[in-house]
Amino acid sequence: MGCAVISELQAANIPFLALTHGEATAESLIASGVKAKAVDVMDTGTLRSIFREARRAFLLNPPADPKSDTDSVERATATSITEAVDGSGLEKVVVASTYGAQPGERIGDLSVLFGFERLIEQTGIPAAINRGAYYFTNLEPLLEAARKGTITTPFPEDLLMPMVSPIDLGKQVTLRLLSPTSDVGIRYVEGPDRYTFLDVVAAFSGALGHAVLLEKIPNGEIEASYKELGFSDAAAVAFARMTKASIEGMELPDDPVRGDVGLFEYLRELATPAEASGNSTTIY
Incomplete structure (x- = not known):
């Protein structure tokens, strides 16, 4: 999603600074003409100093290494980001969240991002919260299995799921970054249709x-x-509980913002580069 936001801001000729985890990513962005800086998300003081030089910020809590205790790590990074925002003087922030965000413990992104939403709101800085549907990018690791003929999923084959492209998420983030400070609160973002995993295999x-x-x-x-x-073990528990919570109570809002990129288009474009090159590993 971050890359999509960068593309949208570039297209709109809006000056910005992209913050990344690693030096290599920052250097790659800089080489492509993007102003970027590598920052340790747990370095609250440095983050706050950077925020004080800006007017608005897009806040994306970074995913933790799945080999770690993901919930604990992501709650810590969310807290660090929030403390950096608090007292920064930012006039508005846009927060990336998820469908199904809810209070609780050990339910992965559902509880971590719900907590992040509340923490940011408590700073008093106007916050536009974009809850994104199930990312199409979650399907990318299934490509190699699909080439061999079978994919596996914990989701029931006929479960209707809102899904969304990072391109559409990036567009909505950019719109809210540029909209008035009165444009706050939760907005749901998904693709043009809802899909089942039968649609995914099709x-x-x-x-x-x-x-x-x-x-x-x-x-x-x-x-x-x-x-x-x-x-x-800790991450497996959290992700399993998140998956089960989604299966049992899939959030289907009545009035989402709908993007343009559909599932069939996304997977066709995902598969095409590797097909054209004859090398199935180049897609990543």
């Missing part, structure tokens, strides 16, 4: 030119499936 099948099958991970094996992917 989209992969169309993009790859062969049938792709779907295999459901049993509810009792969801936590173990995350561990098999290399998640820590």
Whole structure:
């Protein structure tokens, strides 16, 4: 999503500073003509100093390494960002959050980002909160399995899910960064349609030119499936609980902002570069 916001701000000729985790990413952005700086998100003082030089900020709590205790790490980074915002003099912030954000413990992004929303609101700085649907980018790791003919998912095949492209998320972030300070509160952002995982396999099948099958991970094996992917015990618990909470109470708002990029288009474009090059690893 961050790259999409950068593209939108560039297109609008809006000056900005992109903050990144690592020096390599910052150097790559600088080489492409973007003003960027690598900052340790836990360095609250440096963050605050940077915010004091700006008028507005887009706040994206960085995902933690899945080998760590993700909930604890992400709550700590959310707190650091909030403390940097507090007293910064910013006139408005835009916060990236998620569908299904809710109070609780150990339910991954659902609880971490709900807490982040509340923390930022408590600073008193006008906050526009964009809750994004299930990211299409979550489907990218399934591409290689789809090439082999079968993808697995913990979600029921017929569960209707709001999904969204990072491009559409970036557009909505930019609109709210540039809108009046009175434009605050929660806004839901999703793609042009809602989809099931039957749609996902159909989209992969169309993009790859062969049938792709779907295999459901049993509810009792969801936590173990995350561990098999290399998640820590704590992260596997949080992600499994987040997945189950989403299955049991998928949030379907009546009035979301709808983007333009659909599932079939997204997966077709995802698959095409690798298909054209003949190298399935280049897609990443």
